[in-house]
Amino acid sequence: MAKVAVIVGAASKHDKDGTDVDLPPASRWGLGGALCLRFAQGGFHVALLGRRVPILDGVAKEVQAIGGTATCIQCDVEDNASVKSAFDAAKSLGTVEVVVYNVAPPFPPGCDFTNLPMAEVVDPEYFTRAFNIGVSGCVRCVREIAPDMMERGRGTILLSGATMALRGGPKFACMAPIKAALRSYGQAMYQTYAPKGVHVAHVVIDGVIESPNTKAWADKVMLQDPADLADAFFAMHEQKPSAWSYEMQLTPCRESVGMRL
Amino acid sequence: MAKVAVIVGAASKHDKDGTDVDLPPASRWGLGGALCLRFAQGGFHVALLGRRVPILDGVAKEVQAIGGTATCIQCDVEDNASVKSAFDAAKSLGTVEVVVYNVAPPFPPGCDFTNLPMAEVVDPEYFTRAFNIGVSGCVRCVREIAPDMMERGRGTILLSGATMALRGGPKFACMAPIKAALRSYGQAMYQTYAPKGVHVAHVVIDGVIESPNTKAWADKVMLQDPADLADAFFAMHEQKPSAWSYEMQLTPCRESVGMRL
């Protein structure tokens, strides 16, 4: 029976349809795409979950191009039924050994990283929905798979996090609390599931990921190669049970948000 | 013009109508009540905000009994219009110098501290609503008052937090993430508002507060006296601007969740 890795948010950072062929495939499709490629290389059948199936299809073709196998499954993490049905489909493909929750809420309308709202201007309805996507959505996925993993005494659940999960900042009032909450939920999972053989880990991405959107920043900061990040996710999956980590922070060597005094 | 302290969640832990006269008034009405009494003693007119006005009235009578003045104002933190109208009412009483956000989401139906759901059993809809109450509700209050405080270059915003805000635990999967998110939101506020003279602080309550509900636990753990906690909140308000704290953890001397190795 095939071993399956489910990547929720398999094309998360993609916004240019993979057509930026100056970038390697891993960067062209964001961290989601790089994770699909890495777990395929590691011998997994990859289940790509996301809202926009046509974009997932582009990533799936990259997986096939390196000799892997992949299945695209529509999944809206805000919708209980959609998540259930997506995980049912994923489970029908083999044994789900790995789930990566690589989902980030969208920016508020009209915003990107340069103009996020200050604390008093955050829209409460946006904020609540961001939590629903970023954290409750993770619960919707976890409840479909954690019981199976605990019964088998084996499995890996990885969460894509960010430095702002560790400490809030003035420009991240609407985003950091969501990431802090996901990290906290992961700590509850780790402590509950680890003794039963299921490894939960929160990966703190402490930099700017190279992508079609960000490649122009390379003259300002050292970008993070999604393939390098995906290697680190895979290394977490391969840790031995007597030496598991709950958390790993990944920082580009020439910059460090998380370390600076 | 009167200086006003707004206590949002002024009777938060109260669930026995203040009739437990074996306890001192501060404990009888929970931390919310103790905060009202302490800020009244400190010379503030106290605005008591909460959903259940008849219970707030009980606390207001205690405030009056020690020579203070108080106004009860209905406020539902899930409702934009209710929050706006409550703060308009509070602002009409004088200069709002202090706001304490002392609101915690209700337990999931059928639950108390002894039987909270494990991570995979958390109800996503409950979870999202808990965030809406515990964090988005704070935004609804902050946006009504932070701009005024920044314009005056003076003010204090205090958040009631808990040890679980610092680290998740297996039994707190549905609560710790909300507290972690509130703390993170407070960090964003601190960094934005402190340079403009507005002191934001997150108070980590690291123990079990004495109340009608918990007084029977006194033979198992050292309970925290709500009046002592309220003193610590007031001390945060009195810190001098060249030596402000963003956070203070309050631990009963004979126990420590947050410190243990």
Next chain:
Amino acid sequence: MAKVAVIVGAASKHDKDGTDVDLPPASRWGLGGALCLRFAQGGFHVALLGRRVPILDGVAKEVQAIGGTATCIQCDVEDNASVKSAFDAAKSLGTVEVVVYNVAPPFPPGCDFTNLPMAEVVDPEYFTRAFNIGVSGCVRCVREIAPDMMERGRGTILLSGATMALRGGPKFACMAPIKAALRSYGQAMYQTYAPKGVHVAHVVIDGVIESPNTKAWADKVMLQDPADLADAFFAMHEQKPSAWSYEMQLTPCRESVGMRL
């Protein structure tokens, strides 16, 4: 019987003999001097411990000028016998209720904050001696007084710390590890002594203290008023046992090393 506060390092930052009369007395003599003044105002007889008695005498005069009483006692924290004899002298003055360990190792020869050695240039012998002063010196003091405090079930031990105790930095390779170690030693003390009624607390000074040396920096950063810091130390001493803090970070409102994302 008089209650006594022992300030170890009572003139720690002083280096201009208190002759800079443009500064208020608290700033003129550094944090050590401000602590002496504050505890004197709080009703304590103050025992000033330090290596250079003539300088302590200057601080003692300031204490007397505000109506307090003070005794200067020679104490070299590197010397077991000197510390024992200094504490014997302090204990003969009354009941020692408070000890503040406000001692920092000297800079390496030829260095100040602007040119501290990078990690590979730290002199190992300097480093070991800095630990002997900054941490082992604290043990030499603590062992003279903690047993008495535990027997009485009452007492306060305060440690002067700094942001670099929380996280190392490239320019603080020779200093941050000493402050991190003192903080850790304090955590051991807290957990051992708090259940016996002795309050240990580590105060994180997160800024530049105003002094004869630093007053010129005021146009670059917001300086911390030593009197404000001393108020915060005193507030820690006054916390109620059901709501004690082990740590408090004190930050000037317009700057923040410790909070920035």
Next chain:
Amino acid sequence: MAKVAVIVGAASKHDKDGTDVDLPPASRWGLGGALCLRFAQGGFHVALLGRRVPILDGVAKEVQAIGGTATCIQCDVEDNASVKSAFDAAKSLGTVEVVVYNVAPPFPPGCDFTNLPMAEVVDPEYFTRAFNIGVSGCVRCVREIAPDMMERGRGTILLSGATMALRGGPKFACMAPIKAALRSYGQAMYQTYAPKGVHVAHVVIDGVIESPNTKAWADKVMLQDPADLADAFFAMHEQKPSAWSYEMQLTPCRESVGMRL
């Protein structure tokens, strides 16, 4: 030219001469031995540094038994000249690409993990010497190799740490501060060296390592397999520069000191 890994403290936990043949070689010689075996498997010539060469010889034979090559070098980390001469010898073997500082101070006389001195009973002279071994000894090694690594723009320095580096505990008053200081020194190194291509990382061992001393504890706690820990050290060395970690905590899945709420 051979690539060389220097393991300082190559037989650190060994105290039964490797004669406990019920244990696999990695466990028989402690974490130091397991690190030697792992880096030998990874293609390194291993330089074993320690005070007791006859014991290092036993580890070197294990390395040779798996087809690796090793050189034993006498090194006393308290002695500047000894460290210089040991690193000169190691550098003559090839290019030193990796240094692991796996040195822990000895227990106080008459003590083991069950009866370490409470805070006020720590001997200040022992404490200062423990820092000299645990932290200044690291400086003595680092200064012999970091300049070469920075010049080459490449190298890895790994520090063996422990949970008590993160938070002090009542029973670890004489040990936790040393580990906290080493971690802080590593943070200074990371921030200074990472931008120059040298990866420094602190590995937090969050459990009891299996060894001749501890194997009897296996019915009480889940022991950590030194070979699993050594795999994690090696994985840190293999991280890609756009995704480096400063720190990794390694926890046995069934226990967790560092995570518990």
